[in-house]
Amino acid sequence: MRDNAPAVPRLGIPAYQWWNEGLHGLARNGYATVFPQATGLAASWNPDLLHQVGETISAEARAGFARIDPAQGYPRYAGLTLWSPNINILRDPRWGRGQETYGEDPFLTSRLGVAFVRGLQGDDPQHPRTIATPKHFAAHSGPEPGRDSFDVAPSAHDLEDTYLPAFRAAVAEGGAGSVMCAYNALAGIPACANADLLQRHLREDWGFSGYVVSDCDAVGNMTQFHHYTQDAAEASARAVLAGNDLNCGSAYLHLADAVRRGLLPQADLDRSLQRLLAARIRLGMYEPAPARPVDTQATRTLALDAARESLVLLKNARNTLPLRAGARIAAVGPTADLLEVLQANYHGTARDPVTPWAGLRQRFGADKVHYAQGASLAANVPIAIPSTALRTPDGQPGLKGEYFDNAELAGNPARVRVDRTVNFDFNRVAPAPGIRADRYGVRWTGRLQPPAPGRYRFNVRVDRCFDCSGHDRVDLYLDGRLLYDGTQNAEAMTVDFQDTQPHELRLELRHSGEDEGITLEWLAPPQAQLDEALAAAREADAIVAFVGLSPNLEGEALQVEVAGFNGGDRTSLDLPAAQETLLKTVAATGKPLVVVLLSGSAVALNWAQQHADAILVAWYPGEAGGQAVADVLAGAYNPAGRLPMTFYRSADDLPPMADYRMQGRTYRYFNGKPLYPFGHGLSYTRFGYDGMRLSQAQLKAGEPLTVSVEVRNLGDRDGDEVVQAYLTPPASPLAPRHALAGFRRVHLKAGESRRVEIELSPRALSTVDAQGRRAVRAGRYTLSIGGGQPGFADVHNATFAIEGEQALPR
Template sequence: MNIKKTKSILVIFITTLFTITTLVGCMSYEVTSHDEKKQKKQYPFKNTSLPIKTRVDDLVDRLTLDEKIAQMFDKSPAIDRLGIPEYKWWNEALHGIARAGKATVFPQAIGLAASFNEALVLDVATAISDEGRAKHHAFLKEENNAIYTGLTYWSPNINIFRDPRWGRGQETYGEDPFLTSRIATNFVNGLQGTDKHYLKSVATIKHFAVHSGPEFSRHSDDYHVSAKDMMETYMPAFAQTIKNTKVSSVMCAYNRVNGEPACGSDELLQTLLRDKFNFDGYVVSDCGAIADFYDEKSHHIVDSPAEAAAKAVQSGTDLNCGDSHGNTFAELKLAVAQGLIKEEKITQAVKRLFLARFKLGMFDPAKQVPYANLSLETVGSKEHLALTQKAAEQSLVLLKNDGTLPLKKDTVVALIGPNADNKTVLIGNYFGKPIETITPRNAITKMIGSENVHFATGSSLTGKVYSHHQPIPAEFFYHKDYKGNIKPGLMASYYDAAHFSIQPALKRIDANIDLHFNKSPIDGKNINEFSAKWQGILKPNHTAHYEFSTQNIKVTLDGEEITNGMKLQANKAYAFEAQSTIKNYWHSNVIEPEIQLSWLDQDENLAQKAISAANKSDVIIFVGGITANLEGEEMPLEIDGFSHGDRTHINLPTSQRSLLRTLSKTGKPLIYINLSGSAIALNWLDEHASAIIQGFYPGESTGTALSRLIFGEFSPSGRLPVTFYRSVDDLPDFKNYAMDNRTYKYYQGEVLYPFGFGLSYAKIGYKDMAMSISDTRELTVSAQVSNKSNFDADEVVQVYLSMPDAPVKTPIRQLANFKHITLAANSTQHLSINITPEKLTYIDNLGVSQPYHGRLQVSVGSGQGIKFNSDNVLKNSINLL
């Protein structure tokens, strides 16, 4: 045989054999891979017919220690081998779906509480969870798993608003634990839904516990409270909400309580929360709270991240929200190795977390989940916009009226004030992008015609903080084209990443910087991280000192970054550069981001324009107050009256007070509308204004609600959920958490407007009060309630109790029950309200509830009986044996 031919045959044979072997290997790999995929679907945790607990146990028992630990971070990664997708736990729904693009914006939480309407709050929370579900499933279809796309909402905030200086008090339901628990119960039930098997969403009550300012020192403060204050004030809202709702999640607070950090306290998280209150959900830390355990500038009660992580989990914190410190729970593996914690504790935490995800239906076919078919059409629907208007109307509190209100629609008004046309004041904090933003100026002009409205901003909000910035118009921006010719607009370069180290993916001309992105500017698809730069020329048309306002953008003019005001010359060309980074992070999310550059002329004589408007009008409507840019969560601002989000006093800002005094000299009737998230000392206005209305950041329909109230299209029914003090001078130190001389229950001084107070256009009267008590110590209070006017009116009936014969100090009075009713014009209702036996108890000095014996003083009516005629509130007493 030819040797060459033999070699060729041999090569062919070997090559063929290798090819066959390779193919067989490939086929074998493909079969194995297919079997693994098939087997993955057959895991017991995928079996929807099994009990959820069984499924959770099966899944978690398959995880390695590393995989378990990774799931305990708010940005939980995917577990590909088991088909578990990644999940971002952080989402917000305080008064509407927040930070996730467009959503109906309802009144801020404190405004919902002012309605004293449980049914309304249930409807609002149901609408919010409808929109949340619809948006979540739309995000899933787009494969968008960014922060704020999930179903685990870190709302509501049920801390007690014990001090008016706290900037986040706007997020709460006020100063009374019972009102807070009733509003919270309905809000949580609305978020979590009514299905027996699935959760509509997860509600998270926060911040557990003893947490209500100051903001600046919350990472290091240690609050010492008595057992009596703990169980009388700080715990009841948590205990009752857990009892009434089976809420799925609790967020622990930043501060220490009696020496222990709230997120690492056995007393709080185990003895009280789980053992006493029977909470069986998961606990999430406030963001960065675990790092505070070891941070030298914070609590610093341990020396290492591993110790901090172990202490938190050992006490009962299951999920870590990290911040600039990163994920402290990543140190749990080291903590296990060092013997600081056992893996069983980690397993327990992870099972609690997956239980919530299973209850949300995240591992089940969509057709089995009753909420998965909610359409995006529900977001901002006509029904939801009507509901937010209704909620806004019921949140408004009429504090004074000498008969000036309601106005006739042919009245010529001077509409003045820094909040009269300020969109930001409508939404408070933790908000979404409104569907239809209606300011007072919008609505009043629409109602009575532009010819009857003379508008002027009048003053700053406070000092040099203004509210009337406007986007810089396109007519002032130019650029040079490649030939050196001056053309309108700015040269924009967009980068497909949250940095500028790559080539731009898109170049275009932007007319100005007032940009709202529903989709990516680069590919028109789902929004993701991107960056942008702008270059060109800014040429103003008149000389002035300009104040700039930026959103998601940094700007330089002639190489100087604009951080404060700047004097610009008319027709001078200033070299303009700007850049923006949209990043998947809590303060700059990637869902429908906005980039904006605005300005205003600081040289404008605002006061003179306001006086001119007043002189041309029949009545002055002044819309003032503050905004959530002044009060809110930990912020750098430090100016008169405001410090790091809190308030140092509660006076109306000087710039507004000065203008109001000047306007009063015109002799025109003055209607003052205060928009704020907290109490303002309206002492001068109480004496000089014809009417005063309080609005607690009433949501996107603020203007419509206010205009309808002012012009008599409904009678106001809102009630104050907090006390309006005359000042904070005789209140205890802000950091003192003892309840002596705080809130309506314990304050000894004279207040401006009491908790529960609010006027009506209708003449509401009470008579024929009666009381009876059952063998089980349930008290029934009844009375005749009459509306002796031509106005249909809502009324908030309130029952208060006092226990003068208790052997320990008890509240001066406390709200025992309330009912929101509607009274037709010239009608009477017989009303009965039950007071449960637990309300006929007091808290002793050891923090233990005791049955009360002795005289029980009872009042029923429109409020506490302060600032009312005797017809508004009836009082009586009964002996409890």
């Protein structure tokens, strides 16, 4: 009943590690197809795509599982029980883990979540491909600091209206075989001991028959942080009695003590155990299965399709985009060539990742693209040293990499190559062909070419395994002097260069543990970086500025002490000042400026909205993200993504982050003027709507409603349109301004028209009262349909009336 379940030899049950991840690709177990991060997938507004992504993840999980010898036991991240998707509501864009969600809307999250769960599990509940685990149940969306003891007390209305619908859909419609309970307490009771959540809602109301797993150490946190129980035995007993079957952590080591003390009847223990063993049997864990390939051409194509569909064009003044063929491009900005902004968090290892800079070179020609890093991500945040500052011993951009089949760097290297930068994810993979993944050495040599005199600070970031013993040895030498061996502080790694003469560089990695990757970083003088970007911009026909954030700044419980950030969350929605300065500097050349935002959530691009010529949101776009961005900038793909969240002008427009009331949050309850509204997105073509029809103008409560409309592509390019239907209910103090009730993504050739039909279920037509009771209620409603929200897009409206009232199941 623990995630690291030991073998039971007398019963022929092998050891099994329940913990595996599949948020946007199979994670942390070597090479896998890396899709866009969840917010990017949500921006596609395409449930069919989410289903295909889920199918791919389950196939790659099966392939990894088949490679394991059961007699040796299954290690972490190699199993068939996937702790995904994250269907918490992104109620506040400052939450660092918002990137893992499908955005701010319960309806959109529900539809995408159901599709993803079905993709992961397949169509046969008795023989699922994998088991999906929607998380974190419930009302869990920051702040990250204090999450282990946070007590959430949403109103009955907000709980039913916002926080529970996606979980209900994932279970009742998607058939999810597992659910993860959250760290936080709900109205004073920790979620993993909350019978109202785990029994009444989950099992009684929604008919859930699977198992519940705790978030890691959440059961132990009941004692340590919530002070809800006296010790681990009591915490374990309360969790099992409430319906939590599996413990990620060590608290359930005290279950036997809980039974002996009379805190837990053995029958309750047996019930949880039966659920867990039944799940393993349904998965066919004891039946041999053939190993299949992962990261195939088909899955790489799907990753590219997903990245393309996720891209959102926010602005395109004077048809700046697409860029003309043959244009000279200045590619500037800190997110142009970083692996981490492709892969985001909870990721697998991409075999052939394409950064935006690489994608532009492939699409427009290497001689047409001049790159300059231009800025760091934020003040005092080191960033990977770019290839423009590195030279191999024979003068090529980058460093000479020598790869050894031993950790001592002994003998001749097994492979020698040129590495453009040192920015690698080696998690459970060999760094080069013919070398073992668990023991190797790498030596990088060459010269560092500082762009200007000044003070430089160096850093070696090693992605450490968080629960293993022993870490990799790393040594960095500059001009023969040891600069870093894992013990030096920032001051010791600071160097003052008097000129721009090259300096000898050597970096050595000795891998003998489970550490996961390495990046050679610097903090360069800001003016030196700006001057490089300005020089590139002056020689270009157009500037493409890649700005944004990084999963090292926004994410889960990070140790980040930087202005604008707090423990993985953000305190400001603004683009970091260094990047804003970069935009203003290159814009002063008068050249067309295209801003490409790479981030997990919304960023307040106020200056860019006023001054840039075009803005494209790329999210964290996955392994093929750079190619997808280049395809859109070149016009080879017509963008059609839509925002799954509101882009606010400032964090000052929002209530305090710790306030879980929905008033003033998300498009449904925000009364201010957003920078970009939920559902917004442009295209290289134009769409028109006509002939809106309702199946009936008056219906009885409990009947569905069908709306149809003629959609025409009015331009000369093929493209996708996302048809959005919003319901405005009768006015009441708790009613949303309007709410998404249906949507369809459709492809139309130039000049083509199609009648698009959307059915609104009784649940989509329902509202929630102050007591949390959901019902279809009498009154006059307005339905709006078009390419965006009413008030922000041209929509067609129709009114209809509902007679009577029908309560809906919780």
